[in-house]
Amino acid sequence: MEASEEEKQLDLDEFVVGSLPTLIYVPNFISDSEQTDLLHHIYQVPASRWKSLKNRRLQNWGGVVHEKGLLPQELPPWLRKITHKICQQTGLFPSAINHVLINEYLPDQGIMPHQDGPAYFPVVAIISLMSPLVIDFTPHPRLRKLNPDETTTEESEVICEKNDDRKDCSLLLMPCSLIIFKDEAYSDYLHGIQDSQLHSLRKVVNITRCPEFKQTNTFPEKMESSDIEQSNVYRRTNTRISLTCRLVLKVHKNLFKF
Ligand SMILES: O=C(O)CCC(=O)C(=O)O
Ligand SMILES: [Fe+2]
Numbered sequence: 001m002e003a004s005e006e007e008k009q010l011d012l013d014e015f016v017v018g019s020l021p022t023l024i025y026v027p028n029f030i031s032d033s034e035q036t037d038l039l040h041h042i043y044q045v046p047a048s049r050w051k052s053l054k055n056r057r058l059q060n061w062g063g064v065v066h067e068k069g070l071l072p073q074e075l076p077p078w079l080r081k082i083t084h085k086i087c088q089q090t091g092l093f094p095s096a097i098n099h100v101l102i103n104e105y106l107p108d109q110g111i112m113p114h115q116d117g118p119a120y121f122p123v124v125a126i127i128s129l130m131s132p133l134v135i136d137f138t139p140h141p142r143l144r145k146l147n148p149d150e151t152t153t154e155e156s157e158v159i160c161e162k163n164d165d166r167k168d169c170s171l172l173l174m175p176c177s178l179i180i181f182k183d184e185a186y187s188d189y190l191h192g193i194q195d196s197q198l199h200s201l202r203k204v205v206n207i208t209r210c211p212e213f214k215q216t217n218t219f220p221e222k223m224e225s226s227d228i229e230q231s232n233v234y235r236r237t238n239t240r241i242s243l244t245c246r247l248v249l250k251v252h253k254n255l256f257k258f
Contacts, residue, residue: 009091010026012024012091012180017171018169018205019169020137020184020185020189021183021184021185022180022181022182022183022184022185023137023169023171023179023185023205024090024178024180024181024182025206025209026177026180027174027176027177027209028177029127029178030127030176030178031176034082035175035176038082038127038243039129039130039241041076041079042241045059050104055105055112055195056103056104056105056106056109056110057103058101058103060101061073061075061079061099061100061101062098062100063099065117066119067117068119068252069119069248069249069250069251069252070248070250070251072098072251079100079243082243082245083096083097083245084096086125086127086178090180092125092180092182094121095247095249096247097125097246097247098251099245099247099248100243100244100246101243101244101246102241103241103242104239104240104241105239105241106239107197107237107238107239108195108196108197108236109195110133110193110194111192111195112192113136113192114190114191114192115140115189115191116246119250120246120247120248121246121247121249122183122186122187123181123182123186123246123247124180124181124182124186125178125180125245126173126179126180126243126244127176127177127178127242128173128174128175128176128179128242129176129240129242129243130175130238130239130240131236131238131240132210132213132234132240133172133199133236133240134170134171134172134201134204135173135179135192135193136169136170136192136203137168137169137170137181138168138190138192139167139188139190168203169204170200170201170203170204170205171206172206172207172210172213174212175240197237198233198234198235198236199233199236200233200234201232201233201234
């Protein structure tokens with residue numbers, strides 16, 4: 001019997017983009033109707049579910065993440081559907097994804113370059129909804145140095161040397177796409193989204209995987225056409241939602257066991 005669409009595993013090698021190990025970009029990972037369904041649930045929750053930050057707002061699902069693990073809360077069925085699909089089709093998670101952050105960004109909002117916390121299994125899966133934007137990966141040589149228990153001095157030096165010729169790179173994230181980052185992209189790089197309406201496309205490594213991306217009306221009004229070619233920018237006009245899906249391996253059944 002043939003595996004159903006849901007059970008089919010992706011050949012991830014086909015979706016690796018750029019030269020930084022390892023960035024995986026899967027266009028149209030979800031269908032338009034799956035997107036509509038997710039948005040319906042996301043915007044149906046009580047207002048109190050949203051937590052407003054300076055530069056975006058978010059919903060936290062799956063429980064509270066501490067440095068030492070997760071105080072779990074079951075994911076709702078509409079999220080389990082999507083996290084199950086990610087686990088099944090990527091085969092990258094040793095057990096079920098148990099934590100989802102939903103971020104909402106207005107066209108001039110973003111997220112500071114950061115590394116995800118130590119409690120997470122080092123594979124991150126992000127689904128994008130509604131509107132495209134650019135996510136940037138930048139090397140951070142000091143990251144390992146901050147944690148001397150983890151690496152010997154020699155190892156740190158090798159890492160720093162390697163970082164000298166490491167380059168920034170960016171990915172264009174289209175609605176309905178899935179991005180996965182792991183390995184060095186997780187451990188030695190920061191990721192962030194510029195909090196501006198204009199996003200540079202210059203370092204984007206997956207533009208050929210985004211055939212439906214149209215650059216119409218994306219340029220600042222006053223730009224000359226030669227500038228446009230050189231600067232290669234995209235103007236964001238709509239809200240974008242993302243679902244950051246992760247696994248916390250250490251799960252605490254009650255507070256006192258911490
Ligand atoms: O919205 C995104 O694509 C990135 C979100 C993110 O980095 C995070 O939730 O840690
Ligand atoms: Fe992050």
